[in-house]
Each structure stands twice: as structure tokens, then as C-alpha cells.
Amino acid sequence: MLRIGYVRLRDETSAGETAMLKAMGCHVVRAEEPIPPGVDEFAVLDSILDFIGPGDQLVVTRLDHLGRGGRNVLEVVERLEQRGAILFVTEPELSTEGNGGRALKAALQAVAALEPPGLVRRRRPAAAEEIRELQQAGIGPVEIARRLGVSRMTVWRKLRAVEA
Known part of the structure; x- marks a missing residue:
């Protein structure tokens, strides 16, 4: 555990x-x-x-x-x-x-x-183009995830989807 x-x-x-x-x-x-x-x-x-x-x-x-x-x-x-x-x-x-x-x-x-509606926290959708641009600029997946406020897995999935 x-x-x-x-x-x-x-x-x-x-x-x-x-x-x-x-x-x-x-x-x-x-x-x-x-x-x-x-x-x-x-x-x-x-x-x-x-x-x-x-x-x-x-x-x-x-x-x-x-x-x-x-x-x-x-x-x-x-x-x-x-x-x-x-x-x-x-x-x-x-x-x-x-x-x-x-x-x-x-x-x-x-x-x-x-609770009144509207207090729900939404995750920021990561744009595949934005992730790809950061990767092409030489930024690694961990730093991309930190900058965009998404998980590393999201970055990897979006990069895989763009390559496919």
C-alpha cells in the first residue's frame, strides 16, 4: 500500500x-x-x-x-x-x-x-495542438503537464493521438 x-x-x-x-x-x-x-x-x-x-x-x-x-x-x-x-x-x-x-x-x-450550482471544479481541457507546439519547442511531457495544469497521462495520450 x-x-x-x-x-x-x-x-x-x-x-x-x-x-x-x-x-x-x-x-x-x-x-x-x-x-x-x-x-x-x-x-x-x-x-x-x-x-x-x-x-x-x-x-x-x-x-x-x-x-x-x-x-x-x-x-x-x-x-x-x-x-x-x-x-x-x-x-x-x-x-x-x-x-x-x-x-x-x-x-x-x-x-x-x-450548495448552489456553479462551484463545481472543471478540469481544463488540454488542446492537442498546444501540447504538440510545446513538445516541438523542446519541452518535455512533465513540464508540459505542469504548465497546462493537466496530468502527464493526458499529455502522453494527446501526443499519441496526434501521431496516429
Whole structure:
């Protein structure tokens, strides 16, 4: 089982969260850097959700690190569920495993139902032409993914589609 820590860097207290996740036994800790407006602010989280596998665990210090509202958090929980992975939150201690997981998901569904529409986070669609142009400029797939706010797999798929 792989334990992946995820933290959103906002201020100096975020460094303490990174250290705490490492101390909790996370094999990898990924941090979401503050980004300029207009760029996918959850690019690192999206790449984790594309990579995480069955039995793996995503560890966060707080639920609000996963999205702007209940719908966003519910979307992350459902994506983890589809991948066979588990969410573990340290403050308060919550997990999507077992009966507590069903209760957490039900609570998130209730909160999401009360939220006004429009808070749903959408992934930025990556244009194949834009990816191809960056590749032709000598930029590698990892850097292309970072610049466009998409996962590396998205970059590879788009490049494969263009070549075909």
C-alpha cells in the first residue's frame, strides 16, 4: 500500500503539514503551490488521482485541501473510490474505509446538495495542438503537464493521438 500525502501550500504553516505527513509514514508528499488566477489550482491533486492505485491511501490534513466545496470534495472521494483507493484525513480523523466511509460520503452528498450550482471544479481541457507546439519547442511531457495544469497521462495520450 502506497501512502501519498497531499498539502496545499498557503503560508508558513503548510511546511509543518508537509513534515507531519512525512512523519505519519507517507511515502510521497506532493504539495500544491500557490498559483496565478486562471490556472488549474488542483493540478497536483489531479495528477495524484490519475496515478493512485487500488489499496493506496491519499492522506490530507484537512478536507478543505481537496476542493472549494462539498461537491469538489465528493468528486475527489468518488474518483478515489473508482480507483480502489482510500482517503484519510488527519483533522478531524476521517477515512473513506468501512462504515465511517459510507457516513462521510453521505455527509458530503448532503452538503453538495445544499450548495448552489456553479462551484463545481472543471478540469481544463488540454488542446492537442498546444501540447504538440510545446513538445516541438523542446519541452518535455512533465513540464508540459505542469504548465497546462493537466496530468502527464493526458499529455502522453494527446501526443499519441496526434501521431496516429
